[in-house]
Amino acid sequence: QKEVEQDPGPLSVPEGAIVSLNCTYSNSAFQYFMWYRQYSRKGPELLMYTYSSGNKEDGRFTAQVDKSSKYISLFIRDSQPSDSATYLCAMNPGGNYQLIWGAGTKLIIKP
Amino acid sequence: ETGVTQTPRHLVMGMTNKKSLKCEQHLGHNAMYWYKQSAKKPLELMFVYNFKEQTENNSVPSRFSPECPNSSHLFLHLHTLQPEDSALYLCASSIGGDSNQPQHFGDGTRLSIL
Numbered sequence: 001q002k003e004v005e006q007d008p009g010p011l012s013v014p015e016g017a018i019v020s021l022n023c024t025y026s027n028s029a030f031q032y033f034m035w036y037r038q039y040s041r042k043g044p045e046l047l048m049y050t051y052s053s054g055n056k057e058d059g060r061f062t063a064q065v066d067k068s069s070k071y072i073s074l075f076i077r078d079s080q081p082s083d084s085a086t087y088l089c090a091m092n093p094g095g096n097y098q099l100i101w102g103a104g105t106k107l108i109i110k111p
Numbered sequence: 112e113t114g115v116t117q118t119p120r121h122l123v124m125g126m127t128n129k130k131s132l133k134c135e136q137h138l139g140h141n142a143m144y145w146y147k148q149s150a151k152k153p154l155e156l157m158f159v160y161n162f163k164e165q166t167e168n169n170s171v172p173s174r175f176s177p178e179c180p181n182s183s184h185l186f187l188h189l190h191t192l193q194p195e196d197s198a199l200y201l202c203a204s205s206i207g208g209d210s211n212q213p214q215h216f217g218d219g220t221r222l223s224i225l
Contacts, residue, residue, distance in 0.1 A: 031211075095209060104151075
């Protein structure tokens with residue numbers, strides 16, 4: 001079993017839709033959770049960063065962590081074609097432990 | 112220039128060649144990382160340098176040799192590579208060496224081994 005599972009997609013939705021991207025994990029010690037966005041031919045860029053459980057909102061983006069279910073989500077409201085990218089989740093327990101990455105979900109927003 | 116810059120952007124080499132990848136960060140960070148990204152696979156951490164000292168080597172084959180002359184520059188020296196080494200090689204930096212610190216990535220070097 002992989003430590004972090006992420007559906008590779010592609011996920012294709014119409015412009016304006018609410019998008020839900022998800023990762024599940026197996027290590028209950030994970031406390032730091034990140035979402036990165038990677039455009040084609042570009043490096044990943046940090047989108048959202050959360051510690052422990054709960055929600056965090058930034059503009060059209062909301063990151064949600066459910067530690068009891070070992071499940072994290074990224075919601076995108078009013079999705080735009082410019083949101084088309086691959087979304088990577090990453091997490092770790094903190095300290096000197098490595099970040100553990102999901103394989104990424106490719107998202108396509110159709111105009 | 113700002114951010115993390117990687118050169119070259121693309122590299123094609125034969126299995127017997129020797130080449131080097133370069134990474135430079137202008138963010139004043141103290142930690143730098145090399146990752147390998149293959150299609151539909153999670154990022155694989157290869158090496159970590161914190162204040163120029165290597166703190167992580169993830170059982171990477173010796174045909175990959177990192178060098179960190181200072182906190183702003185990171186190199187990956189390549190020799191006698193295999194076809195399965197074809198991938199996108201990403202460099203990243205962070206303020207400190209704790210992996211919960213956000214990492215800033217370059218745009219990568221696309222490496223193809225003939």
